[in-house]
Amino acid sequence: MKEIQVGLIGFGTVGSGLAEVLIAQQQRLEKRTGLSIRLARVADIMTRELPLQFAGVQLTNDANDLFNDPDIDIIVELIGGIEPAKTFMLKAIEAGKHVVTANKALISQEGWEIFEAAARKNVEVGFEASVGGGIPVIKALKEGLVANRIESIMGIMNGTANYILTRMTDENIPFAEVLKDAQAQGFAEADPTYDIEGIDTAHKLAILVTMAYGMKISLGQIAVEGITRIEPVDIQFAREFGYRIKLLAISRNHGDHVEARVHPTMVPDNHLLASINGAFNAIHFTGDAVGNVLLYGQGAGKMPTGSAVAADVVDIARNIQSGSVNRVPALSYLPDQFVDRRISTMEELSCPYYFRISARDEPGVLAAIAGILSKHGISIESVIQKGRKQRGPVSVVMRTHTAQESSIKKALHEIDSLEHVTSETINIRILETEE
């Protein structure tokens, strides 16, 4: 039986997950591929000894030992971050190794350099685990949905943010409190910035947009808003209006231009994305032939990510076996077929909006607000006024019909300048769906 040797850089949570998957599934993979896919070497600077179950796997603290090993076919990078991950990937490619990674920051920011280097050396780059963890979403986009013009992408792609919003929704407790608890339980990082500010989600959206439409996009072109200003009161009002608040990545393909944005979004209760709870991820595509498709699963974690990385390893092993390396282009379109498309600005966006205006409970407030909205061509779908106390401000909560973001911004600027209004208005975009 032909042997495929795998080298692994990084023996942290995901790295040891991959190692466990490869050992546990060795026999099953033989029965499916006719190949012996074997973890041969691990490079890690922190690990002094591999657990007993990995007897026979060589450990080194120098990644160069993997690049220089002529028997290694595939090198997996699971250290995360930009450097030294990028240098390791490029060195592995230079040494003629196929590479696999789960590193969304690297692929979304420095991907082109890596893909170009791989094309020159005719090796493969696998990155299934970089989006949606264990969910086979990259393969679905490249192969299963190949005969579709992708019209839109909508996704819950950060488990930490979704976990926090779910607990805020179910338990009616504030963001900071849930975050603290999530950190204590290991569901959120010590520095959760990338997760809660939407940056991690934007990395993943950039990868999907590139592949779905065959275009280049840089992270700076994606408008990103996190979930830190969402309050339980907004979640409760959302429920009264029939919505759940989710941190969504949204992209729509308008042909000559493309939307690409990440922000908290009110999702109608009857949309499947509203039912995605806890640390789970889901990615929803609309294709011109297939219609609506959704893929759901664990977007992170040791074993789910290990499952996706292993799928890439098997895919490449099969191509080595069949002599069909780069049978499917890494980014779904052939490298010379990428086109430029304009990314629209947030000001161009049109959707319904939710506002929560804090105002003193005085006559004329609602009239003043309504006047401003009307002046900017924004029509109100419904209003809730709650929280009337002895003294102090009340919440005026509104849902608008579809309006343009540029008008919304101007109107909110004027509303927030009213003397009745006591603090900055919260506004949350509402998802428009055909379903």
Added chain:
Amino acid sequence: MKEIQVGLIGFGTVGSGLAEVLIAQQQRLEKRTGLSIRLARVADIMTRELPLQFAGVQLTNDANDLFNDPDIDIIVELIGGIEPAKTFMLKAIEAGKHVVTANKALISQEGWEIFEAAARKNVEVGFEASVGGGIPVIKALKEGLVANRIESIMGIMNGTANYILTRMTDENIPFAEVLKDAQAQGFAEADPTYDIEGIDTAHKLAILVTMAYGMKISLGQIAVEGITRIEPVDIQFAREFGYRIKLLAISRNHGDHVEARVHPTMVPDNHLLASINGAFNAIHFTGDAVGNVLLYGQGAGKMPTGSAVAADVVDIARNIQSGSVNRVPALSYLPDQFVDRRISTMEELSCPYYFRISARDEPGVLAAIAGILSKHGISIESVIQKGRKQRGPVSVVMRTHTAQESSIKKALHEIDSLEHVTSETINIRILETEE
């Protein structure tokens, strides 16, 4: 640019859908594959002329013209049913053509003969569209989840049955009425037997079980129960208990034996399968590494099915281009690796149950029922008694703790023999989930 020629047998709804997809996506597929994938010939006995958009495609009423055309690489069978579809598939294979089909009846019943013939001629058999319509579920199982022991499969895999149950739930109207309306609107066939009796779902489950576990299964080994005896009152009681009634295919992998069954099931509201409404399909896998994964989309229809068939065509075209035919085994495991596993009987099943007992409203009824259940070791989780009228029977509705089906059957036989009980007790299995 290398050209791949496709021959199509059957120009009905799905056939014309595939033709439309191949024409509409021709340029996109060139940009993704570097191949010109062209529909060259259509064989159909009913069609006298192809629509204008298919100018250049040759029409014949004799499928042999396709088998005998040396330029055709891939033949797609979209006529459905066993014969002559099977003969056409075998003839195409004998002529050295790769074959693609959406035919779940054929693949689940006569698949082995077709796969063996294809192996002898070293051609491929694509059948992505046979399960879940446009959802890329076959590819996910063969490739994306390759490094997993599949622990369970649960699916809503018949759009007609799910459409009927959804309307019964939302509108509180009886089965027969919804069916009639669905037929009038084209959502259900004139002869809906396969859909409403669970047979179509069993075909799909047989295909998934074969591939997920690497074992042979025949349709006769799958216990099948349809949705015709579900009444609106059961749907309403289900909701009170926190469930939705769905026609589920369920299989669990116990290692030495396997469950495989299709029946109406009460699905907890908080499980994602409870939120799959209308004609949509969803397939839920649990893998030992990946955990829970769900794939959702349109399980039937002209364009979604066309999308899945086209994905198979592209997959095969890529293998022709790369010289990597049968790079992935058709049934996910290598042909010599299939093992026999026992399929357990329904009597062995353990799950919670829902009963609706119709009884005369007389003293001692509940005591008699409870006595019988207790005798058979069945414990009651909760009881609802409703429908008290002037005269006539009342409904005694119960949810049991987990019990064995063999005991349930004995107990229900005794209960239905009580003189208070006026008609056969309705029982519906309740889904146990960890989520």
